[in-house]
Each structure stands twice: as structure tokens, then as C-alpha cells.
Amino acid sequence: MKLLMVEDNKSVSEMMSMFFEKEKWEVEYAYDGQQAVEMFSQDPDSWDMITLDLNLPKMDGMQVNAAIRKISKTVPIIILTARDSESDQVLGLEMGADDYVVKPFSPITLIARIKALHRRAELNLSDKNLETKADTNQAFDVKTDHFSLNTKTREAFLCGKMIEDLTPKEFELLKTLAQKPRQVFSRDQLLQLVWDYEYYGDERTVDAHIKKIRQKIEKVGPQVIQTVWGVGYKFDDSEVEKR
Incomplete structure (x- = not known):
């Protein structure tokens, strides 16, 4: 794995470098934002x-x-923040980060997060490589009265209109919900099913991704992801009238 660590505190980078070397990862370091983008x-x-x-x-x-x-x-992004503000963490996820870790953090925890996120990304890439060899005109993998989803083409449609710009995590989350219409999933269940590891009870990442999916759904049709208060979320398009 080739990793870019963007961190202005060199003591943190030096500490993590020992753990990265143990994993035999190729790591480069950027010490300011401009250098990272370049x-x-x-x-x-x-x-x-x-x-x-x-x-x-x-x-x-x-x-x-x-x-x-x-x-x-x-590209998978894990944000590292010393800030206590919940809004900073949620904003990072809404802007496309895949995970976050709050400083001060355990190096072992960060390594575990990196491995889990990398494993998920590799699985998605493997699926995508298989898709290029398959017939993309096959039937949809998920299909309800008004919604359809094809994992081969990574496309999702509501009322015949494509839901645009779904990130890999958003696609997997929408797929997980839509595969079992009207079944209620708790946030903890969604964390385990979509992210493939425990988030230590931190459910805000699910809420942030659901918010982004809803914004994209609303561009093409009525809302089909419903909040079940005190429990979690469910997919339900049974009341949708096709436009």
C-alpha cells in the first residue's frame, strides 16, 4: 500500500513512521496543505x-x-483532527472523507482503521475489475417498483432517473438499504455492513452519509430513505408515484 500522510506535526509523523515500517507500507509525508495537493x-x-x-x-x-x-x-481519505467540534468531523465526512480519527489517537487504532478502509477499497476495486469483463446489459441486482441498482455499472435509478455522483460508500450504503425494502437498520448494523468494522459507537458517520445520499436522491425524485426515530433508517419506495 502507498500512503500519503498529510500532517504538519513532524513528531506525529515520526511516531507513525515506525508503525508504517512494521507494516511494510510505502509512505510519503506532506507538511502543509499546498504540498499535499501538489x-x-x-x-x-x-x-x-x-x-x-x-x-x-x-x-x-x-x-x-x-x-x-x-x-x-x-481514493480513501481518513481525516485526523484535534478539534473537539462535532461539526468539523461531520463536515469532513460530508465533503467526501471516508473516516476520521480524533487526536490524540492510538497508533494501533489508526493502523486498524487504515487496514479496514483499504480492505474495503480493494474489494470494491476487485468487483469493478470483474464488472469490466461482464455483460453490463444484465438485469439489475436490486429492483423495486420505482428503484433499480446495478452493481456492475455502479448505477442507481429512481423513477427512471439516475442518481448522480454517488461515492463508493454512498453507493454501498444505498444498496444495503434497498436490498431489503422497509427493513429497519440500526446505525451500528450499517457501520458493520458497509464499513466492515466497528466505529466504537460513533454513529455520526452514518448520519453524514445518509444526508448526502438524500440530497442526491432529491435531485431526481421523492425521498425514499426514511428515518425511524430511535432506531435507524429504512428504504421504502412503496408510496412513490412515478413521475
């Missing part, structure tokens, strides 16, 4: 993972995240 943009496809501090000189982490997402919608 390093990534030189060869975007070469990077397998980015850890991104939010408090950076020249360009802050949010700006860096936005710039990277303009170049690549799929």
Missing part, C-alpha cells in the same frame, strides 16, 4: 490511502479534501 495531483492513481490532518498551514484540511475530491472521488 504531491497527490502529480500521480493520483499511485496513491492507495490518504491520512489528512485538518489543522494545516497554507491550506487547511477541508480545502485539501475538497481539492483531492475534485481529482479523485475514490
